[in-house]
Amino acid sequence: MIQVKVKVYRFNPENDQQKPRFETYTVEADPKDKVLDLLHRIKWEQDGTLAFRRSCAHGICGSCAMKINGANMLACEANLKNFKDPTNIIVEPLQSLPIIKDLVVDLKDFFKKYEIVKPYLINKTPPPTKERFQSPEDRQLIDEATWCIQCASCSTSCPSNWKNPNFLGPAALLKSYRYNFDSRDEGTAERIHVLDTNDGVWRCHTIFNCVEACPKDINITWHISQLKKKLVSREY
Amino acid sequence: MRYVKHYGTWGYILHRLSGLALTGYILIHIYLVSGLHNRPAWQSEMEIFRHPLLVVLEWCLFSVVVYHALNGLRIFIIDYFNGARYQKQLLSAVLVLSVILFAAMGAVMFI
Numbered sequence: 636m637i638q639v640k641v642k643v644y645r646f647n648p649e650n651d652q653q654k655p656r657f658e659t660y661t662v663e664a665d666p667k668d669k670v671l672d673l674l675h676r677i678k679w680e681q682d683g684t685l686a687f688r689r690s691c692a693h694g695i696c697g698s699c700a701m702k703i704n705g706a707n708m709l710a711c712e713a714n715l716k717n718f719k720d721p722t723n724i725i726v727e728p729l730q731s732l733p734i735i736k737d738l739v740v741d742l743k744d745f746f747k748k749y750e751i752v753k754p755y756l757i758n759k760t761p762p763p764t765k766e767r768f769q770s771p772e773d774r775q776l777i778d779e780a781t782w783c784i785q786c787a788s789c790s791t792s793c794p795s796n797w798k799n800p801n802f803l804g805p806a807a808l809l810k811s812y813r814y815n816f817d818s819r820d821e822g823t824a825e826r827i828h829v830l831d832t833n834d835g836v837w838r839c840h841t842i843f844n845c846v847e848a849c850p851k852d853i854n855i856t857w858h859i860s861q862l863k864k865k866l867v868s869r870e871y
Numbered sequence: 872m873r874y875v876k877h878y879g880t881w882g883y884i885l886h887r888l889s890g891l892a893l894t895g896y897i898l899i900h901i902y903l904v905s906g907l908h909n910r911p912a913w914q915s916e917m918e919i920f921r922h923p924l925l926v927v928l929e930w931c932l933f934s935v936v937v938y939h940a941l942n943g944l945r946i947f948i949i950d951y952f953n954g955a956r957y958q959k960q961l962l963s964a965v966l967v968l969s970v971i972l973f974a975a976m977g978a979v980m981f982i
């Protein structure tokens with residue numbers, strides 16, 4: 636067992652007497668514990684007012700994304716023994732989104748950007764009696780893009796997004812790829828105009844913070860580059 | 872609110888800084904040569920630039936040009952080919968090549 640000093644960002648916008656601050660808790664932990672285990676122990680045993688999101692605790696739901704020791708990741712996958720110094724952990728909310736309380740951020744804007752890229756199949760031909768057929772090769776083309784669990788780690792790690800909150804951001808652009816490169820989809824003409832703007836793909840400056848942050852190891856920048864290529868190779 | 876800087880992040884930061892430096896240089900350069908309308912004026916100005924300190928600065932300017940150009944190529948490979956899959960190796964190649972070219976230019980200039 637080790638003693639871990641956990642510095643947690645605390646802020647409650649409803650209580651305007653208190654400014655954002657860090658509170659430090661000392662927690663006994665196994666080196667194999669996840670940061671989420673530490674947060675649980677703090678909330679259950681030391682300070683019930685601490686707020687954070689989590690659901691599955693197994694890297695599936697995407698609700699526990701936060702900034703841990705300066706980098707975005709899932710708290711439920713952040714293994715203590717993978718940190719240089721597992722006895723000093725700093726936990727902050729995802730950067731650049733409004734804070735609802737402590738580690739809980741407002742994801743309204745994040746999901747609004749999904750709506751903008753029309754993340755659903757657009758196909759005007761009447762569906763066949765069975766499913767719309769897709770070859771294994773065509774499925775492969777969108778495979779990596781379907782791994783996304785919408786945790787928002789990528790978009791909130793992106794300097795272009797911090798600077799310009801209107802930028803669609805890596806998560807929405809990845810989703811845009813997922814449908815625009817789906818062989819069953821016919822909606823590219825409707826979707827492409829929002830990509831071809833200052834706030835679309837062209838604000839991606841290939842910084843690769845999103846790729847580093849993604850807990851599902853998706854190379855988001857590669858997918859954005861494919862969208863860029865699609866835009867510049869359009870024929871009129 | 873600080874965020875960890877990964878390898879690729881540094882590539883970006885260096886690209887932006889070198890871009891700013893080049894913009895600054897080109898403005899100064901245009902300003903300095905814009906008034907030189909005849910050969911003696913040009914030659915006396917060039918005399919100033921033979922000062923060893925300014926020659927070393929010129930050498931440094933070369934490193935900025937080389938990094939910005941090579942990383943520009945890297946970004947092109949990322950955006951138009953599959954470079955996003957091996958951006959770190961590409962960045963290493965850019966840095967190594969920059970150092971080699973910088974040293975080679977040093978040899979040409981000072982030896």
Ligand code: SF4
Pocket residue numbers: 697782783784785786787788789790805806809848849850851852853855
């Ligand atoms: S692409 Fe990765 S980091 Fe971005 S929302 Fe999806 S799972 Fe999270």
Ligand code: FES
Pocket residue numbers: 688689690691692693694695696697698699700709710711712
């Ligand atoms: S709690 Fe579901 S991904 Fe971490």
